[in-house]
Amino acid sequence: MTELVDIHSRTPKRRANEAMMAKIGKLIWALLLLSGFTRAATAGVLTGELDNPSGTLDDQFVYTLSIQGSFDGSPEFPKVDGLDVAVGGKSQNVSIINGKYSHEVQIQFILSPQKAGNFAIPPIKLTVDGKAMETLPLELLVSASGSPRLPPSASGRSGAGAGAGAGAGAQAQGDTPGLFIERKFSKNTAYVGEAIGVNVKVFSRIKVVGAQKDFRYPSVFQVKDKDNQKSNVEVVNGQEYNVTELESVIIANREGEFTIDPAILIARVAVQRRSRSRSFFDDLLGPTDLQEKRLRSESQTLKVLPLPTAGRRKDYSGLVGAFKLSGDLNPRESKVGDTLNLSLILEGQGSSSGMADPTLPFDTKLAKVYKDKADYHEELDAARGIDSTKTFRYAIVPERSGPLNLGQVTIQVFNPLIATYEDLKFDMGTVQIEASGAVTSAPLSSASTPTAGDTAPAADTALPKPEQKAVEVMAKDLVEPHSQSQLRGSDIITSSDWTNGGLALSLSLIGLVSTGVLAYRRKPETENARMQRANKAFKHSKKHLDFAQQCLRKQDLPQALKAAQTCFKDYTGAKFGVTSASVTLRDMESYLRSRSVSRETLHELREVWSALDQMIYAPPLGQNPTRGEELLTKSRRVLEQMERQCGRS
Known part of the structure; x- marks a missing residue:
């Protein structure tokens, strides 16, 4: 019993030892788990x-x-x-x-x-x-190219836009399932000056974050892009696609057969990330990566026919399309010196923006003609081409009384639908013009002078004689010559008045002389400042390009493109002493041409400026940083060429 009592008396100490051993065991297990975690973390x-x-x-x-x-x-x-x-x-x-x-x-x-x-x-x-x-x-x-691997065939499509138009274009050969591009022309054959509609469709079943289009046409074509995009859903081979339509119109200025390069779209798409582990970031943003995909359609050929010479007059307006002419003239009765308002309205299918004001056929000696600025409006449509309306306005001021025959306005146009020339006519008619001013008695002529054989008119039919009034004398000389002694009160000019007047005149002369001296002294300083500003134009303009490069590195492409355009404006403003904010491309070309800048440099400037405009105001499909870098490099080269050829002022 004593031994048993001794054992129980040591129990608290043994419990402390057991607790210590348990802690050591847990520490060992923690070290083992940490080493396992480290091995798992470093497993490559x-x-x-x-x-x-x-x-x-x-x-x-x-x-x-x-x-x-x-x-x-x-x-x-x-x-x-x-x-x-x-x-x-x-x-x-x-x-x-x-x-x-x-x-x-x-x-x-x-x-x-x-x-x-x-x-x-x-x-x-x-x-x-x-x-x-x-x-x-x-x-x-x-x-090989053209293999029908990815794009679904047009024959399997249903829904809006299936089989549109005569110029059916080819679909894209892309590298991403669920994403392809298709281009169609409204016609494959057209006349010079005739509008051709272009419809580019982007079919997508995956998420497209952004895109940059690269649609190129030969230089003989004028390209007009429609601002608003269309979005809809179409079914292709039994699958629904989100479709974005990009519409434009092209107009050829020369006949021939032209190969149109493929329509290219560089798209940034979100693709599934293929990783062996999943992070909590994937739960927030989705397990996707952005990849750049290059889509392209097939190249196509357009045939442009020349306008026929048979039936074409010397006064041919240059219009190509289906047009009609109407007008309005008011008032139909007027007086000499009053204004007649004439409106001629030309509307139809085709572009009329370049047409000059029609010539009015009547004699300009009978009336003066004042032309007002014409109003022009057009709508682009991939199927119809261009629907345009142009209104010409004139102010006609008659100079002679009597009937004024304004004649008929005739405009010759070429209608490609019937392949012949047509005359559009509007008859302005005749306007009655009365004499201006108050009614006065007509001078007595021989036809109204009674003769001996004439019978005297009856008393009640006799013409009333105008009432004659004697000339009334309203006043005699109001101000007679007076001597100084006859003047009274405030009318007397005293010596102090003469003194004050002389002092005021002297101060005025001193002010004029001072102003002239200051203007003369400030003129050389202003000219020197302008010369210094012109000589530093290149240095300051390069700072805009450096800032553009910084924006590009920060992925702020729109700001970089605007800075590149600003460098050309500031250079022109500083070099030629004009306000840079109001400088346009035409102004830059005019100023640089006056300094004998080469035609090649002006052409490159025009190309860079147009490319910058297209990227700044491109549709919201995205931007292309690579293209932006190329434009900044080319902008720097063009600016250096301008400085070398302009020289120091």
């Missing part, structure tokens, strides 16, 4: 995959290299004969899920095939977390 993974294993020569392919873990250096894509490789972008993803840390880097390579065939992509070797790894080899099958 290296994978490579293609977004599409097959395509055509018109496609671009994206090879995504995924690296989980730490690595040294920059991975390089192996050389493959027949493939052009460019680095597309790099992204990182960090996640902690259930105590596991994951760090993934994705590097994209853009592959552009230069020939058809089967390409073997070798493994990419890299050391990840201290361990040598390599990707699996892949194969890429590239077929």
Whole structure:
């Protein structure tokens, strides 16, 4: 019993020892778990995959290299004969899920095939977390252009826009399922000056974040883009597509057969991220990456016919289209010196913006004609081309009384629907013009003078004689010559009045002389300041381009493009002493031409300015930073050419 009592007496101490051992055990388990977590965190993974294993020569392919873990250096894509490789972008993803840390880097390579065939992509070797790894080899099958791989056929389409128009265009050969482009012309054959409608449709079943269009036409075509886009849903091969329509109109100024380059659309799409781990960022933003896809339609041929010479008069207006002419003239009765308002309204299918004011056929000696500014309005339609209305306004002031025959206005146009010339006519009619002013008695003529054989008119029919009034003398000389002694009161000019008048005159003369001296002294300073400003124009304009480069690095492309345009405006304003904010492209060309700037430089300036305008005011499909970088580089080159040729002022 004593031994048992001794054991029970040591129980609290043993319990403390057991608690200590339990803590040590938990610490050991924690160290083991930490080492396991570290091994899990440092387990490297290296994978490579293609977004599409097959395509055509018109496609671009994206090879995504995924690296989980730490690595040294920059991975390089192996050389493959027949493939052009460019680095597309790099992204990182960090996640902690259930105590596991994951760090993934994705590097994209853009592959552009230069020939058809089967390409073997070798493994990419890299050391990840201290361990040598390599990707699996892949194969890429590239077929010739025009292979009907991706785009669904037009025959399988239903819904709005199916089978539109005579000039059915080709669909895109893209590199992304669920995304393609299609272009159609309203006609494949047209006359010089005739409007041709263009409809480009972008079919999408995936999310498109932004896009930049690249639609190019030969220089003989004038291109007019419609501002508003159409959006609808169409069914293609049993699948619904979101469709965006981009409409425009082109007009040829020369006959011939022209090949139209493919319509290209560079789209940024959201694609499913292919990673082995999922982070909580994916739950917020979705497991997607942005990839750039290049879509293009087929090239097409347009035939432009010359206008026939048979039936064309010397006064041909130059209009091509189906038009009608109407008008309005008011009032129909007027007086000499009053104004007649004439409106001629030309409307129809075709462009009439370049037509001059019609010539009125009546004799301008009978009336003066004043032309007002014409009003022009047009609507673009991919199916009809251009619907336009032009209103000509005139103010006619008669100079002689009597009937004024205004005649008939005739405008000759060419109607491509019937392939012949037509005369549009509007008869302005005759206007009765009365003499101006109050009614006065007509002078007595021989026809109204009574003769001996005439019978005297009766008393009641005799003409009333005008009442004759004697000339009344309203007043005699109101102000007679007066001597100074006859003047009274405030009319007397005193010596102080003469003194004050002389003082005021002297002060005025002093002010005029001072103003002239100040103006003379300030003139050289103003001229010198203008000269200094002109000599520093190039230096200050380059600062705008440097600022544009900074905006581009910050991915603020619109601000960069506006800064590039501002550099040309400020250069012209400083160089020629004008207000830079109001300078237009035409003003710049005029000023530079006066300094004998070459025609090539002016042409390049016009191209850069137009390209900047197109990117600044492009439809909200997105922008292309690569194109913006090219325009900034070209802007700098054009500015340097302008400075070399203008020289110092």
